[in-house]
Amino acid sequence: xxxxxxxxxxxxxxxxxxxxxxxxxxxxxxxxxxxxxxxxxxxxxxxxxxx
Numbered sequence: 255x256x257x258x259x260x261x262x263x264x265x266x267x268x269x270x271x272x273x274x275x276x277x278x279x280x281x282x283x284x285x286x287x288x289x290x291x292x293x294x295x296x297x298x299x300x301x302x303x304x305x
Contacts, residue, residue: 257274257275258271258275258283258286258287259286259287259290261274261275262283262287262290263290268280268283268284271283
């Protein structure tokens, strides 16, 4: 799970993460990254500018 999140935060795309960690389905890597997506998405960038 930690490496999955590290790859996501470094900018790796889902296909790259799935390949590197040998995931066959996007379900689990997306589930592990769902909280990170909010932090690094548009809302997270806006909050960083405001706060």
